Amino acid sequence: MTKIAFPQMGDYYIPATFLLSHIFPKDEIIKAPKITSKTIELGTEHSPEFVCTPFKYTLGTMIECIEKGAETLIQMGGGCRYGYYAELQEKILKDLDYNCKIINLVTEGTTSLKRINKLLKQINPKYSKIKALYYGFITIKMVKYMDEIDDYIRENIGFEIEKGSFESLKEEMLITFSHVNTYRQLYRAYKRYLKKFHKIKVHKPDNRLKIGIIGELYTIMEPFSNYFLEKELAKHHIEIKRFTNVHYLLFEKAHKYKKYKKYSKEYFTYSMGADASDNIARCKYLCENDYDGIIHIKSSFCTPEIGAMPIINKIADIYQKPVLFFSFDSATSETGIQTRLEAFYDMLEMRKDK
Ligand code: SF4
Structure with a gap:
């Protein structure tokens, strides 16, 4: 063993x-x-x-x-x-x-x-290779369902009427997912929880703030490494858009790259490694759509994202969209993050009220 x-x-x-x-x-x-x-x-x-x-x-x-x-x-x-x-x-x-x-x-x-x-x-x-293929298929589906539900949560958690509804239902869903044995069980559980998530009551005002999070993939996907940024934004009643997840990296990135390259051809010609080129295209997308601000996060010493940052800054400048950059490492001060975030919300709200 x-x-x-x-x-x-x-x-x-x-x-x-x-x-x-x-x-x-x-x-x-x-x-x-x-x-x-x-x-x-x-x-x-x-x-x-x-x-x-x-x-x-x-x-x-x-x-x-x-x-x-x-x-x-x-x-x-x-x-x-x-x-x-x-x-x-x-x-x-x-x-x-x-x-x-x-x-x-x-x-x-x-x-x-x-x-x-x-x-x-x-x-x-x-x-057994056969078993691995079968359970590999279920695993891929599980990742896809989790990522889909997380996208829905990000858009709505900041507006839940009863505090904690999304988080507790998600915990329950993850426990259920961890006990499934077959694809049928997983699919049924997914459909059941999807319905339950859609039933959670939310109040989304028309003038709500919408923020897109882009940046280095690990920092984006591991909440501890980004100081639970999404939770913080939700506390301030902000709708969140995030692009990177495991399903994207495994199954969408390769074909989306061509689309991203065409869409942002004025900003990059060659792949910059990791998610850097994707983030340039995403920045343009957020600027051209109804988003109030962009937060770019990365780990310190992340060379692909360091290369993308001046371009992201330039795009945000062209479209006059506020962008906040965070570079995290093991010595980052949580208070410093809070202060910069608070100032960012205040500025976004003032722009919205104009
Ligand atoms: S170089 Fe950047 S993208 Fe690659 S692992 Fe390090 S932090 Fe992540």
Whole structure:
């Protein structure tokens, strides 16, 4: 029996645990602890100083998982520096005398079924490819349903009549999703919760503020790393639009890139890595549509987003839309974030009232 774990990111541990527990039923899946300041401290202590924050967060989570008994860690590399982080993290863990294996399913943003099959066999040679395909399909659907419902929540949570309705229903939905075994069960649960979410009473005034969040993908998807920005905005009765989620990264990004490139051809010609080019197009979209402001978030030392920022600034300037930039790292002050956010809302409200 192997003890398997993977780094934490948002609520995606639910589909990931679902998949791993069904394809490796005889192995133990260790749930990574929620990210806390201790996770960041651990990651920062053992990371190169100028590496970007997702490296530090995931390294910290890996150490916590190993301390909980994990022997095999699953990691995925993105289309930026993250593409070679798994190898570097494995070396750091070895230097720290942790005896564990890292399986990197995606290197430099690319992979194939053949490669995944070969790597999963390394975890347990008896694993069934057919089972993996079936449960992989359910997992993809689960991610899609979660992402769809999250989009609806973002648009409406700031206007719920009964405080906490969205959050408690979402918690209930995630528990239900974590107990399904078949696609039929998942689909039924999804439809049932979709109806329930639409039944939650909201009051959305016509003159409400609408903000688009763009930026670095990990910072956007892991609430702890963005200081729960979406929650903060919802508290101020703001409608939120966010584009990046796991379904987008896995299944939409490749074909949307061509559309984005055509739509914003005056601003970029070549891919800038990670989500940077996408964010330029999204910025233009938010400016051309009915959004009052844009918040761009990223981790410190994120080179693709550093390249995109002056272009985003230029677009916002052309369209006269306010844009707020946040760069987070392990030493960011929460009070500083609050102060800048408060000033941003006040300014948006004043513009709206003019
Ligand atoms: S997108 Fe930026 S912050 Fe995220 S992993 Fe890549 S370089 Fe690091």
